[in-house]
Amino acid sequence: AQSVTQPDIHITVSEGASLELRCNYSYGATPYLFWYVQSPGQGLQLLLKYFSGDTLVQGIKGFEAEFKRSQSSFNLRKPSVHWSDAAEYFCAVPFSGGYQKVTFGTGTKLQVIP
Amino acid sequence: EPEVTQTPSHQVTQMGQEVILRCVPISNHLYFYWYRQILGQKVEFLVSFYNNEISEKSEIFDDQFSVERPDGSNFTLKIRSTKLEDSAMYFCASTPGDGTEAFFGQGTRLTVV
Numbered sequence: 001a002q003s004v005t006q007p008d009i010h011i012t013v014s015e016g017a018s019l020e021l022r023c024n025y026s027y028g029a030t031p032y033l034f035w036y037v038q039s040p041g042q043g044l045q046l047l048l049k050y051f052s053g054d055t056l057v058q059g060i061k062g063f064e065a066e067f068k069r070s071q072s073s074f075n076l077r078k079p080s081v082h083w084s085d086a087a088e089y090f091c092a093v094p095f096s097g098g099y100q101k102v103t104f105g106t107g108t109k110l111q112v113i114p
Numbered sequence: 115e116p117e118v119t120q121t122p123s124h125q126v127t128q129m130g131q132e133v134i135l136r137c138v139p140i141s142n143h144l145y146f147y148w149y150r151q152i153l154g155q156k157v158e159f160l161v162s163f164y165n166n167e168i169s170e171k172s173e174i175f176d177d178q179f180s181v182e183r184p185d186g187s188n189f190t191l192k193i194r195s196t197k198l199e200d201s202a203m204y205f206c207a208s209t210p211g212d213g214t215e216a217f218f219g220q221g222t223r224l225t226v227v
Contacts, residue, residue: 034215043220044157044205090157094209094216101147101170102207102216104157 004093006105013081014113021076021108023065023091031093033074034102035065039087047089050074061085086112116140120206120219127196127226135191135222137206146189147207147216148181150174157205163189196226 003026013019025031035047048059055067065076074091091105119138127133139146148160161171163181178194189208193200203223207216 032214036218044218046215046217049215092216094214101159101162102149103159106156 004091004103004105006089006091006108008108009106010109010111012111012113015083016080019076019078019081019085019110021089021091021110023074023076023105024072025074025091025093026072027093033065033067034092034094035059035063035074035076036090036092036104037061037087038090038107044090047076081110081112083112083114086110116217118206118208118217118219120204120222122222123220124223125225127224129198129226130195133193133196133224135193135204135206135224137189137191137219138187139189139206139208140210140217141187143208143210143217145169145209145211146181146183147209148191149205149207149218150202151205151221152199152202160191160204193224196224198226200224201226 005024007022033050036044037047038044047063048057048065050057050067058064063076063078065074067074088107088109090107092102094102118140121136125133146163149157150160151157159172161175161181162169180192182190201224203221205221206219209216
């Protein structure tokens with residue numbers, strides 16, 4: 001069955017440290033891949049997306065993600081975390097097949113400490 | 115920049131009452147969705163809507179739920195007889211086409227008391 005897995009439920013990093021959030025997918029073909037961020041009390045904002053081409057994609061707020069087909073992964077990275085990055089991050093995959101839906105991972109909650 | 119808008123931002127209703135959550139998708143989008151997120155849990159797909167009909171629904175989307183696109187701009191989710199467990203954040207989303215990114219609204223927080 002198609003699925004998206006985020007192995008880390010909660011991550012704590014120090015401000016200024018680097019960050020990597022993991023995402024693994026299970027899908028028959030190369031999927032489209034997204035990362036969304038949900039700040040406390042806010043909706044879901046698209047950080048970045050991968051459709052095809054360059055496997056390293058740049059997003060907003062200094063985030064990037066790398067698609068690795070061999071590992072079925074699409075990990076989100078940021079070289080230097082800011083306190084405002086504290087939020088919950090969701091990896092998502094749209095599965096098409098005559099109908100539409102987006103499947104989200106369970107989310108990774110990021111805490112940033114001074 | 116075009117965005118999906120949802121109203122109200124927060125709604126409190128008594129158990130057993132009907133509620134209608136409203137969404138205005140981005141104007142040239144063709145696919146519309148409702149998701150919900152119970153506090154502390156993952157975002158769950160409820161239903162997708164295309165060409166004026168439901169294209170897919172999850173097991174959560176039972177007979178008490180319905181969706182409608184009453185005019186060219188609004189997309190509504192109706193819960194006929196709310197239960198306590200319907201308390202959640204409900205997100206509307208739209209996409210222009212197959213497999214493209216979903217644009218989400220800010221959500222409506224529904225509290226059933």
